[in-house]
Amino acid sequence: MPKHETPLLDQLISGPWPSFVDDLKTYAEYRRKNPNNVEYQIPEDVVDDLLGVLELSYVDKETHWKHGGIVGVFGYGGGVIGRYCDQPEKFPGVAHFHTMRINQPNGKYYSTEFLRGICDLWEFRGSGILNMHGSTGDMVFLGTRTEQLEEVFFELTHKFNQDLGGSGSNLRTPSCCLGMSRCEWACYNTQEAAYQLTHEYQDELHRPAFPYKFKFKFDGCPNCCVASIARADLSVIGTWRDEIQIDQEAVQAYINGEIPPNGNAHADGDWGPFDIQKEVIDLCPTGCMRMEDGKLVIDNKNCVRCMHCINVMPRALRPGNDRGASILVGAKAPILDGAQMSSLLVPFMKMEEPFDELKELIENIWDWWMEEGRNRERLGELIKRKGFRELLKVTGLKAIPQHVKEPRHNPYIYWYEEEVPGGWQRDIKEFRKRHLR
Amino acid sequence: MAFISSGYNPEKPMENRITDIGNRHYGEFLPPIIKKNFGKWIWHEILEPGVLMHKAESGDVVYTVRVGEPRLMTVQYLREALDIADKYCDGYLRFTTRNNIEFMVDSKEKLEALKKDLKERKFPGGSYKFPIGGTGAGLTNIVHTQGWIHCHTPATDASGTVKVVMDELFEDFQKMRFPAKLRISMACCLNMCGAVHCSDIAILGYHRKPPMIDDEYIDKLCEIPLAVAACPVGAVKPKKKKIISERTGEEIEVKSVEVNQERCMFCGNCYTMCPSMPLADHEGDGIVIMAGGKVSNRITAPKFSKVVVAYIPNEPPRWPTLAKTIRKIVDAYVKGAKKYERLGMWAERIGWEKFFEVCDLDFSHHLIDDFRDPAYYTWRQTTNFKFIENFPYEYNKMKGDIILKAK
Ligand code: HEM
Ligand code: HEM
Ligand code: SF4
Numbered sequence A: 001m002p003k004h005e006t007p008l009l010d011q012l013i014s015g016p017w018p019s020f021v022d023d024l025k026t027y028a029e030y031r032r033k034n035p036n037n038v039e040y041q042i043p044e045d046v047v048d049d050l051l052g053v054l055e056l057s058y059v060d061k062e063t064h065w066k067h068g069g070i071v072g073v074f075g076y077g078g079g080v081i082g083r084y085c086d087q088p089e090k091f092p093g094v095a096h097f098h099t100m101r102i103n104q105p106n107g108k109y110y111s112t113e114f115l116r117g118i119c120d121l122w123e124f125r126g127s128g129i130l131n132m133h134g135s136t137g138d139m140v141f142l143g144t145r146t147e148q149l150e151e152v153f154f155e156l157t158h159k160f161n162q163d164l165g166g167s168g169s170n171l172r173t174p175s176c177c178l179g180m181s182r183c184e185w186a187c188y189n190t191q192e193a194a195y196q197l198t199h200e201y202q203d204e205l206h207r208p209a210f211p212y213k214f215k216f217k218f219d220g221c222p223n224c225c226v227a228s229i230a231r232a233d234l235s236v237i238g239t240w241r242d243e244i245q246i247d248q249e250a251v252q253a254y255i256n257g258e259i260p261p262n263g264n265a266h267a268d269g270d271w272g273p274f275d276i277q278k279e280v281i282d283l284c285p286t287g288c289m290r291m292e293d294g295k296l297v298i299d300n301k302n303c304v305r306c307m308h309c310i311n312v313m314p315r316a317l318r319p320g321n322d323r324g325a326s327i328l329v330g331a332k333a334p335i336l337d338g339a340q341m342s343s344l345l346v347p348f349m350k351m352e353e354p355f356d357e358l359k360e361l362i363e364n365i366w367d368w369w370m371e372e373g374r375n376r377e378r379l380g381e382l383i384k385r386k387g388f389r390e391l392l393k394v395t396g397l398k399a400i401p402q403h404v405k406e407p408r409h410n411p412y413i414y415w416y417e418e419e420v421p422g423g424w425q426r427d428i429k430e431f432r433k434r435h436l437r
Numbered sequence B: 001m002a003f004i005s006s007g008y009n010p011e012k013p014m015e016n017r018i019t020d021i022g023n024r025h026y027g028e029f030l031p032p033i034i035k036k037n038f039g040k041w042i043w044h045e046i047l048e049p050g051v052l053m054h055k056a057e058s059g060d061v062v063y064t065v066r067v068g069e070p071r072l073m074t075v076q077y078l079r080e081a082l083d084i085a086d087k088y089c090d091g092y093l094r095f096t097t098r099n100n101i102e103f104m105v106d107s108k109e110k111l112e113a114l115k116k117d118l119k120e121r122k123f124p125g126g127s128y129k130f131p132i133g134g135t136g137a138g139l140t141n142i143v144h145t146q147g148w149i150h151c152h153t154p155a156t157d158a159s160g161t162v163k164v165v166m167d168e169l170f171e172d173f174q175k176m177r178f179p180a181k182l183r184i185s186m187a188c189c190l191n192m193c194g195a196v197h198c199s200d201i202a203i204l205g206y207h208r209k210p211p212m213i214d215d216e217y218i219d220k221l222c223e224i225p226l227a228v229a230a231c232p233v234g235a236v237k238p239k240k241k242k243i244i245s246e247r248t249g250e251e252i253e254v255k256s257v258e259v260n261q262e263r264c265m266f267c268g269n270c271y272t273m274c275p276s277m278p279l280a281d282h283e284g285d286g287i288v289i290m291a292g293g294k295v296s297n298r299i300t301a302p303k304f305s306k307v308v309v310a311y312i313p314n315e316p317p318r319w320p321t322l323a324k325t326i327r328k329i330v331d332a333y334v335k336g337a338k339k340y341e342r343l344g345m346w347a348e349r350i351g352w353e354k355f356f357e358v359c360d361l362d363f364s365h366h367l368i369d370d371f372r373d374p375a376y377y378t379w380r381q382t383t384n385f386k387f388i389e390n391f392p393y394e395y396n397k398m399k400g401d402i403i404l405k406a407k
């Protein structure tokens, strides 16, 4: 018998999409029966009470969770988010319901052996409820009591060789697209870059020393499958600087309808036969493609590497061979001063282990941000407040036309004093000799 | 429920402590065929919705079956996925950025058996456990946040709204009939843990009432200067107040704050810094829909989503207005857009005014930006516009009160 009636939540059991309510209810019962005699370290009715408190929110249309409070594991400033229920008497099983972020393996491949261990640990010491995955990329353990935090951490590190992820004003868990592991377009090893930076910056990840959060994300190409350009303070997006590789025979096969366009992504639409002119050449944003004597010609000097043609004809076109990444900075969600996307800082960087150039750039940016950033000011906001030129100054990089979509609209130029002959200190008396009062 | 120690000694937390070890190396978790062909993939094709095939230089082929998952799951559900991976995939699986699971196999025989198995697995109430789909020019899973299941600031629920929208659009999770891919994202408050600000369609929880102030407790529970500093529009000011104490019944003077309610834009930042300033309200809270964003650089630059519906009330458990509104937008997009056009590209081509006409959506002052500098760039500085029928555009017909009176 369920502990609480949940008539509203029960209406989320029907419909084809996987029902989290059905999953929770089934598991609540399993936990009650406990067929494997697990010595649950937190109340056995935690799942029942979670359903109960959620049902109450569905009735009240208001959340019943309180502010976190400061909980965590010794020596770390992140990785745990405290959570308490505001109706602990009705729902004692979830009176404490803290979250732990577990740093996911990059690319989110797992062995079943590893995840089975994780499941057993979390069923034993927590609610058995988790997110695969949280929006930052971590595995998220949802719901345990304060006294279990150190125990979970101890087991994670000792048995699983596995650490927590980041939360709070520190480096957040880096994440990446699956990259070279299974994508033919990856222009560098996104997983290795994310892995190495995660390990290089463990201190920054676990111990808040920043004005606010900082995120790296690694996309293997401009398709941006992990949304780095919208979501990371530092977005690393794969690109190339030589020529798109063309297989002319495969181009013909597309033209002749032998290969479905766009990897067959439009299979169920009624789009008629493939038309290379309409679907590729005319949609190229720079108009840099044409057919010449039955062959596809790309004026690579004018290509901006938007990926469209490659997406449409993956068997005919591939990114060039001289590959690296573009580095953009400053994306954030609207809080506080409106949303920002990352802005281009470095058009091209070779992405080779041990990623020293990237680390140098990151550390220069961090030094500046930690020095100048206000409390809860994201990098993108600092750049806006101080100006792009300050960013260039602290990273020691020259301004180039790629930095702007278009030059400034106003002539209110900030000249540095050193840039103006004679400097700014002048003698008014000398001036008055030429110009009477 | 006896306490069982992991080995951790609270008296000596540093004893035997292991820290700063980061995550496990991905190399440990790659299926053999993925490891062998790492960096050597040459092309891919979607064989049918939810089924990908990748070809490597070596001639090897890997088949991937993508299935939706609820993101919020129990270990019981996850173990079932692991059983499947053990049975068909040599003990490996992966998760996508958008909360799908991918099962990979190296032969067509295994692929067919795997698909059949996945299709047959259902929850007791009948919903699919592992629906195959989420590829190509169709709908993939909705990335989302915690909502009423776990967070203190949400203006709506996350898992529930996602479930009803995915139920509504389920067919398109398993089809590829859209002009381009469609990405829906959900965040339950303006913090936007899910970063929904660049999605084709975004579902966003939003408050509409300024914070209340727990005068008697605020100075004990919060750093008042932090609450003041948290407000992006400077609406929170320190203020000494005389109040009748809830505890003693006597008049006392307390250090508290005052909120300039007209200036407040309901972001909840003050509440984030200070639990004595709650905003949540069953009548005030609800959902904003944004549309037309994207993160890919394909054809056009990444775009922010724009607010296209200012308010949808919270209607748990099945949020019918939300589901219906999203359905209208999706239908209009599918009908009007050209092949390869993302929702935002389509809206820009036809013009946003036309978008409101073809999607049959309301318009009101709430949709005209008035937040700081960027607002100006969203107004129309040209005489090029389209006349559309559902809104008055002629001077004498436009007359009226802009305020929508609450019922
Ligand atoms: C004032 C600003 C913010 C505050 C106070 C805040 C607070 C929180 C809290 C309390 C949680 C935990 C939710 C839970 O599990 O109970 C959370 C999760 C998260 N936040 Fe934020 N957040 C803020 C801004 C942001 C922004 C701007 C982003 C992204 C650009 C972000 C990304 C995330 C992510 C990815 C999670 C994980 C949530 C999930 O996977 O469901 N947060 N945040
Ligand atoms: C970005 C900042 C500013 C810009 C670009 C700017 C630009 C200008 C320009 C182009 C004029 C017209 C000059 C002319 O007609 O010959 C002007 C006039 C004026 N500005 Fe500014 N201004 C700025 C900030 C300020 C500030 C901060 C103040 C006062 C605190 C200010 C006070 C004035 C006054 C009083 C005039 C009128 C002068 C007159 O009528 O003779 N301006 N400004
Ligand atoms: S971002 Fe590019 S390289 Fe990475 S998975 Fe997506 S398409 Fe492939």
Ligand code: SF4
Binding pocket: A283, A284, A285, A286, A287, A288, A289, A298, A302, A303, A304, A305, A306, A307, A308, A309, A310, B299
């Ligand atoms: S990648 Fe984009 S810009 Fe370059 S040729 Fe292809 S369509 Fe044109």
Ligand code: SF4
Binding pocket: B145, B146, B147, B151, B152, B153, B154, B155, B187, B188, B189, B190, B191, B192, B193, B194
């Ligand atoms: S979006 Fe807001 S309400 Fe939702 S989990 Fe994040 S902080 Fe909490």
Ligand code: SF4
Binding pocket: B210, B211, B230, B231, B232, B233, B234, B235, B236, B259, B263, B264, B265, B266, B267, B268, B269, B270, B271, B279
């Ligand atoms: S909700 Fe936002 S705008 Fe309103 S008072 Fe609080 S911080 Fe200021």
